[in-house]
Amino acid sequence: MAVDPGAMEDDLVDSGRFVRIEALGERSGLARTVTLGYVDDDEVPGALLVAAGSDDAAWGRNLLADPVCRVRTGDRSFDAVAEPLTPAEHARAIRGLILRYGTPAEGLGRGPSFRLRPVEAVEPPPP
Numbered sequence: 001m002a003v004d005p006g007a008m009e010d011d012l013v014d015s016g017r018f019v020r021i022e023a024l025g026e027r028s029g030l031a032r033t034v035t036l037g038y039v040d041d042d043e044v045p046g047a048l049l050v051a052a053g054s055d056d057a058a059w060g061r062n063l064l065a066d067p068v069c070r071v072r073t074g075d076r077s078f079d080a081v082a083e084p085l086t087p088a089e090h091a092r093a094i095r096g097l098i099l100r101y102g103t104p105a106e107g108l109g110r111g112p113s114f115r116l117r118p119v120e121a122v123e124p125p126p127p
Contacts (some may be wrong), residue, residue, distance in 0.1 A: 001071050006037025008071075009035040016074025019048055021116070023082070026065035034059040038073070038116075039096035046118045047083070048073070049093035060112040082114040088117070 012018040012035060021040040022031055036059070042045035048071065052060035063069060064081040071080045085093060094109040 013072060014074065016076075017072040019050065019072055019116070021050070021059065021063075021069050021072055021082075022060065023025075023062045024066050026062050026103050030064055032059070037101045039093060039100055041115055043089075043121040044115060044117060047080075048116040049089070049096065049113065050116060051085075051097060051109050051113035052088065053107040053109070054111045057111045060114075063114055064112060067114075069116065071118075078118045078126055080116040080118050082116055085113040085115060089113070 009018075013020045017037075018034055020035050022033045023031065025032045030055050038048040038050050041049050047096070051123050064084070067079050067082040069082055071078055090109065090113045093113050095106060
């Protein structure tokens with residue numbers, strides 16, 4: 001029996017244990033999605049921390065080129081800005097990801113890492 005990777009990713013995102021990020025492709029300008037592990041950011045309420053396994057991870061390059069993105073995990077969905085992490089924040093994110101997922105440290109964190117900071121919707125002023 002073949003496993004549908006799209007359905008499996010949907011289940012992981014629906015469970016709230018993984019996050020789906022939609023961002024524009026750095027070259028194509030088209031919407032691109034990726035499903036990743038994440039940890040909650042203890043320093044910024046509502047924000048999530050994610051990290052790439054290599055510098056050439058397309059999703060990381062996309063966020064560096066245009067940090068505006070859409071985020072979904074479980075029943076939570078929001079617009080966000082991806083902010084590159086400082087070295088200390090990066091180390092904290094990698095530690096949290098390893099503890100949460102049991103991910104081997106050999107590859108995780110070799111690429112960029114980000115804080116996905118929710119953006120508040122701003123209502124236009126009344127006419």
